[in-house]
Amino acid sequence: MTNHVLSLRGVTKRFGGLVAVNGMDFDVAEHEVVGLLGPNGSGKSTTLNLVSGALPLTSGNITLWGSRISGLPAQTINRKGVSRTFQLVRLLPSMNVRENVIVGAVFGHRRRWGHDASEHADHLLERVGLGGKGDMSLGQLTYIDTKRVELARTLASDPKVLLLDEWLAGLNPTELQIGITLIKSLRDEGRTIILVEHVMDAIRSLCDRCVVMAAGTKIAEGTPTQVLSDKEVIRAYLGDDDA
């Protein structure tokens, strides 16, 4: 327990009779990029929703720097320094690109307002590769650019932990390379990131460590190479014959 930023202990989520997440335990160290993997419906996104406060836990607890964040509303968790993107990009249609990024800067972990926030937003847009596009409306953006705007918004509050929910999903091969490079640059800045991801290339090149889930339970944990050759993991993805 030296420098764990985020710890999950016995985290469980039940939807009626369905146990979506069952007793998850794992830790995330500072400057670490942890991949959360698993077949569809294994509870990855639900786990992320529990961390960000989008859903309440059924039992267990989650701590950020040793203080409990489970049970707190999403806005409080965000203010404590956990920021996220959404599986389906969520931007604010009535605002332009710059305003969409400012949204993340005004009320979150580190707060800015007015000219300061606007400058910070422009700086972040530059950072994610959208320099000079601040005045555009959302309708003028390509798919990957909308993802960039959302990423810039989550970065705008200087979060301690970044949660990326399938940020690379749906990109074409060229965009995917751009996307991986972008996330890698965040990693090189020393950010702490949990990413839910399906793209194997991304997992190999980005993650320090992976946690693999199947049917709501953790089935493996280790470096990408370790978990991707793990028998349980192969069985979960491909069935018994290939294990």
Place this chain on the structure above:
Amino acid sequence: MRNLILAALAFGICALLPFGDNGYWLGLGVTIAMFTTLATSWALFSGPTHYISLATAAFFGVGTYVTGLGIDTLPFWSLVGLAGLIGAVLAALVGLATLRLSGVYFVIFTLGLAELVRQVITWVQNNTGQKGLYVLTDLDEAGIYWWLLGLAAAVFLTGWLIGRSRLGFALRIIGDDETVAAHSGINTARAKILLFMVPGAVAAMTGAILAPRYVYIEPSLAFAPILSFQVVIMALLGGASRLWGPLVGVIPFTFLLETVSSNFPNQTTLVIGIAFLVIVYLLPNGFVGLLDRVLRRTKANEVQ
């Protein structure tokens, strides 16, 4: 800054109306000032959040009763303040109870609220044997007009300040996507309740100011649900996305209602209904939306 000076100038000119005419036009001026105040404050909350509130009549009625009950013991100005305070507290309570609800549930609850308060007052009156209240003051039509104008100016100033504040920005985000708002660190419930208190207070103050005009008040008059609908229609006709939007709806609609109710007194409700259909079908974003569309098109033509 220029806008502020222009607005102050416009209010100054409006304030001269009672010196020009003391009868028909002043009466119309009072109606316009009343609906401007109500519709503008309504749009401050409902514009960005898209929560349609039908509680105007409830707050308005409470305001008239504050004046009705207190006029013999307290000075008029303190009653207006008191009504604002009670309106704000009532709005906060309603907000706590309902703003977690969304969409249609909120609409129904606010509509029911006016009816609830009206029934409670009627019940109290039936049990005490009292039927209505006389409000007798030396405040004349011009006085009422100036009070309303002052309140309208305060509403515009408040709206302008909110629009530049973090609270105003938070409300726009909530209106677009409440999930994103919460995940950006916004206490959505608190922001909504705070802003809902503004139209609550303003409607109660408007009611308090107008009570002397009615002379005799009773529940069915003070809490008439039609008021809530008129405010919504006027605000939507003008456009709730801009501060000055509702004003653009209030003026033509007041003239329309005036003409209809003097020529066809039995068809007033019909006109309101038709106006509502026209707005929904032809002007979903009001005159403001229409203007924006025209401006965008001319701009696009220039580019070509």
